[in-house]
Amino acid sequence: MIDIIQSFFRDLAETYPKWNFIFFYEPAQWERVVSGLYVTIKLSVVCVILSVIIGIAGAWAQGSPSRIIRWVVQSYIQFFRNTPPLIQLLFFYFALGQFTPTVTGPDGWTEQPIISNVGWAIISLSFFAGAFNVEIFRSGIEAVPNSTLEAAESLGFTRAQTYTNVTFPLALRVSLPALNNNLINLVKTTTQAIAIAVPELLYEMVSIWNDYSSAQNAAMTVLFFTYIALVGILAFGMHKWEKRLLVPGFGKAS
Amino acid sequence: MAHSFNQRTDLPVILEPKFKAPDALGFSRWLVGMPPWALPAVAVLMMLWPIAGHAQAVYSAEKIIDIMLKWLPLLLTKGFLMNVVISFFTMLFGTIAGLFLGLGRVSENGAVRSISWLTVQLFRNSPWLVLLFIVMLTLPFEIRIGGTYIPVPDWMKAVFGLSLPVMANIAEIVRGAIQSVPSAQWEAAQSLAFSRRQIMWQIILPQCFKRMIPPWMNWYAIMTMATPLVSLLGVTELVTLSRQAMEAEGNNPSLLMPFFGFALLIFFIYCYPIARFTLRLESKFALKG
Amino acid sequence: MPASTTTEQTWTQDQPIVSIKDVRKSFGTFEVLKGVSMDIMKGEVICIIGPSGSGKSTLIRCINALNDIQAGSITIEGQEVHDADLDKLALRKKVGMVFQQYNLFPHKTALENVMMAPLKVLKQPKEEVEKRARTLIKKVRLEGKENSYPGELSGGQQQRVAIARSLAMDPDVMLFDEVTAALDPETVKEVLLTIKELAADGMTCILVTHEMAFAREVADQIYFTDKGVIVEHGAPDVFFENASDPRTKEFLGQIL
Numbered sequence: 001m002i003d004i005i006q007s008f009f010r011d012l013a014e015t016y017p018k019w020n021f022i023f024f025y026e027p028a029q030w031e032r033v034v035s036g037l038y039v040t041i042k043l044s045v046v047c048v049i050l051s052v053i054i055g056i057a058g059a060w061a062q063g064s065p066s067r068i069i070r071w072v073v074q075s076y077i078q079f080f081r082n083t084p085p086l087i088q089l090l091f092f093y094f095a096l097g098q099f100t101p102t103v104t105g106p107d108g109w110t111e112q113p114i115i116s117n118v119g120w121a122i123i124s125l126s127f128f129a130g131a132f133n134v135e136i137f138r139s140g141i142e143a144v145p146n147s148t149l150e151a152a153e154s155l156g157f158t159r160a161q162t163y164t165n166v167t168f169p170l171a172l173r174v175s176l177p178a179l180n181n182n183l184i185n186l187v188k189t190t191t192q193a194i195a196i197a198v199p200e201l202l203y204e205m206v207s208i209w210n211d212y213s214s215a216q217n218a219a220m221t222v223l224f225f226t227y228i229a230l231v232g233i234l235a236f237g238m239h240k241w242e243k244r245l246l247v248p249g250f251g252k253a254s
Numbered sequence: 255m256a257h258s259f260n261q262r263t264d265l266p267v268i269l270e271p272k273f274k275a276p277d278a279l280g281f282s283r284w285l286v287g288m289p290p291w292a293l294p295a296v297a298v299l300m301m302l303w304p305i306a307g308h309a310q311a312v313y314s315a316e317k318i319i320d321i322m323l324k325w326l327p328l329l330l331t332k333g334f335l336m337n338v339v340i341s342f343f344t345m346l347f348g349t350i351a352g353l354f355l356g357l358g359r360v361s362e363n364g365a366v367r368s369i370s371w372l373t374v375q376l377f378r379n380s381p382w383l384v385l386l387f388i389v390m391l392t393l394p395f396e397i398r399i400g401g402t403y404i405p406v407p408d409w410m411k412a413v414f415g416l417s418l419p420v421m422a423n424i425a426e427i428v429r430g431a432i433q434s435v436p437s438a439q440w441e442a443a444q445s446l447a448f449s450r451r452q453i454m455w456q457i458i459l460p461q462c463f464k465r466m467i468p469p470w471m472n473w474y475a476i477m478t479m480a481t482p483l484v485s486l487l488g489v490t491e492l493v494t495l496s497r498q499a500m501e502a503e504g505n506n507p508s509l510l511m512p513f514f515g516f517a518l519l520i521f522f523i524y525c526y527p528i529a530r531f532t533l534r535l536e537s538k539f540a541l542k543g
Numbered sequence: 544m545p546a547s548t549t550t551e552q553t554w555t556q557d558q559p560i561v562s563i564k565d566v567r568k569s570f571g572t573f574e575v576l577k578g579v580s581m582d583i584m585k586g587e588v589i590c591i592i593g594p595s596g597s598g599k600s601t602l603i604r605c606i607n608a609l610n611d612i613q614a615g616s617i618t619i620e621g622q623e624v625h626d627a628d629l630d631k632l633a634l635r636k637k638v639g640m641v642f643q644q645y646n647l648f649p650h651k652t653a654l655e656n657v658m659m660a661p662l663k664v665l666k667q668p669k670e671e672v673e674k675r676a677r678t679l680i681k682k683v684r685l686e687g688k689e690n691s692y693p694g695e696l697s698g699g700q701q702q703r704v705a706i707a708r709s710l711a712m713d714p715d716v717m718l719f720d721e722v723t724a725a726l727d728p729e730t731v732k733e734v735l736l737t738i739k740e741l742a743a744d745g746m747t748c749i750l751v752t753h754e755m756a757f758a759r760e761v762a763d764q765i766y767f768t769d770k771g772v773i774v775e776h777g778a779p780d781v782f783f784e785n786a787s788d789p790r791t792k793e794f795l796g797q798i799l
């Protein structure tokens with residue numbers, strides 16, 4: 001099977017030299033694509049999880065009685081929402097990166113910063129998407145009427161029990177459509193990690209076509225549709241989840 | 255994107271959420287929600303931090319200020335101005351293409367509708383950077399019109415690359431606005447024997463024009479924030495120039511904060527009034543209906 | 544339960560189960576309750592009526608400690624409600640409350656709404672809670688609606704789920720704040736019937752209502768409030784036939 005595919009693309013490259021899908025028949029190039037895809041997925045998954053955690057924690061902190069905490073959360077949101085993510089990434093990696101301590105690398109003699117470029121990409125992108133998530137969750141929480149919470153209180157729920165059993169499940173349902181958009185945007189934004197040489201999919205594809213200029217068209221096509229597919233899968237999954245959480249009486253009119 | 259809340263029940267089960275999804279006016283609202291001093295304060299802090307924190311290998315405060323002042327005119331005229339130029343042209347092309355694509359989304363012709371839908375989905379859901387790379391590398395460096403060759407500068411190619419996602423998003427704004435006009439308007443115009451094209455251009459579009467302006471301006475701000483991406487493809491703009499300037503000044507780490515801080519600041523200064531204006535317009539239109 | 548058992552022991556059935564003494568309550572500088580007193584015996588059903596804004600809801604919310612008070616005292620089974628170190632949970636167990644807007648949890652089915660508090664708050668075993676919840680649903684005549692979400696139920700049905708939800712905590716006193724005000728006339732009957740049955744079972748009920756015929760039928764005592772004070776109170780027949788205060792007469796004149 002694999003042989004057939006490989007020889008098909010090898011033949012294709014011979015007949016149409018501009019359509020050299022080199023990564024479909026040369027294992028070394030294939031591995032580059034796979035590792036790029038793996039990094040992209042890893043980056044996306046980790047950032048999605050972290051940004052959601054940041055969003056929930058931030059929304060919770062915004063309800064804090066302390067003005068200082070609210071101010072800190074507010075400043076964080078403002079900063080990340082209102083500046084280009086690319087510059088944030090550069091700022092984190094280059095400007096803040098210079099202050100991180102170094103450790104001895106695995107080879108035993110080079111010094112490496114404890115936060116790698118992948119680490120900085122994760123931090124930067126998570127905080128970027130997290131800033132939006134705070135807002136999304138906060139507005140979800142605000143959409144839960146006080147009277148419903150009062151009903152919980154009158155049934156003897158503590159503040160924490162009310163939050164986990166009533167406020168959060170309802171706020172989540174309200175927030176999902178906006179969260180959906182933001183997470184999709186986050187996956188798209190992971191491409192910008194190329195700016196600090198994170199070997200994700202775009203980076204690998206660009207290096208492939210830099211190495212083999214005949215592979216340019218092929219690599220671009222695959223790149224384009226891979227991202228469409230990734231975003232599509234995420235959108236599909238989120239949509240499924242949204243539907244599962246859908247309860248009659250509110251949310252999208254069915 | 256307003257979530258329609260079920261009307262079947264009269265319970266105040268859930269209040270309408272105030273948050274507008276990122277592709278509505280969320281961005282402008284945010285920019286405006288920010289106290290005007292917030293970002294300048296952060297930027298000043300960032301410029302001072304390396305001076306305070308990193309004693310050796312650091313230029314003195316005066317030296318940093320000297321360097322910044324020296325580069326400032328160039329960063330503005332050759333750098334940020336380029337971001338603005340790119341954003342203008344991108345918005346121009348994106349809007350025109352988006353208008354027609356949006357009309358295609360509501361076309362009577364099923365094939366046109368499907369193709370427009372597919373186009374919108376493809377360009378809305380792919381990363382801006384991927385589109386930029388593809389367009390930058392596939393567009394020729396000059397176009398032949400008749401017998402003359404017209405060179406296409408890099409920044410112009412970048413404009414085309416950025417126009418694609420803008421186009422797809424504008425198309426959605428146009429479609430939403432058209433569909434928000436009550437169908438009674440269509441019927442009334444039809445009964446007056448207007449053709450479909452006449453109804454669209456003379457009756458429907460003028461009505462929803464106002465409605466489109468705030469989200470349109472919101473997208474302008476979002477897209478302006480994306481213009482630094484073109485630096486990754488070697489187009490000269492603010493970030494490209496900042497990095498070149500730092501190189502020219504010996505790549506001293508203490509310059510990183512001031513230069514990137516300045517870049518963040520300048521974007522804020524530019525986008526903040528736009529966001530204010532967008533929200534003013536929106537509330538004005540909301541009042542008048 | 545760490546509740547002060549000593550006070551509970553001193554309370555006996557022949558003392559008022561709810562005792563309100565000279566309660567004052569202000570929102571900011573605006574005094575809503577200006578010294579309200581009433582005693583309710585176990586098994587009694589009392590109705591509070593009065594013009595809008597006279598403080599009926601506020602009073603009932605104070606009984607449940609949803610609002611705090613500035614002066615006076617409210618005791619339930621001899622236990623002070625507005626005591627800083629009161630065990631809130633013990634109070635909530637004793638007092639159930641039903642709201643005008645039902646306030647069901649929209650993401651839970653009728654059965655789950657009823658089961659939630661005993662499960663999460665009292666941490667009772669699931670099988671037992673479910674059995675009791677099904678009985679309660681039957682009691683409020685909603686058999687077959689166990690798995691419907693609030694959004695799929697009519698207002699009257701939702702209100703009855705809300706009553707069952709409160710009953711699931713096995714309270715000694717039930718508070719009803721205009722529970723039929725948001726319902727259309729048809730469904731009002733179902734809910735009133737449920738309350739009537741509850742009263743007949745011997746539940747102590749404090750109701751705020753605008754349904755005068757119902758109040759007359761079900762109440763042992765009627766209290767009339769106006770501008771934060773209790774103007775007068777009495778048994779329904781006496782109250783409706785021979786109201787003495789001009790304010791009461793005027794109000795009844797408008798309503799009846």
Ligand SMILES: Nc1ncnc2c1ncn2[C@@H]1O[C@H](COP(=O)(O)OP(=O)(O)OP(=O)(O)O)[C@@H](O)[C@H]1O
Nearest residue numbers: 570573575593594595596597598599600601602721
């Ligand atoms: N949380 C609050 N903050 C400030 N004022 C309040 C608050 N709750 C109630 N009030 C005021 O207290 C007064 C009494 O309100 P309350 O809800 O107890 O009246 P009510 O007798 O239940 O009226 P209705 O029959 O309309 O329900 C009103 O004037 C109201 O405006």
Ligand SMILES: [Mg+2]
Nearest residue numbers: 599600601721
């Ligand atoms: Mg009331």
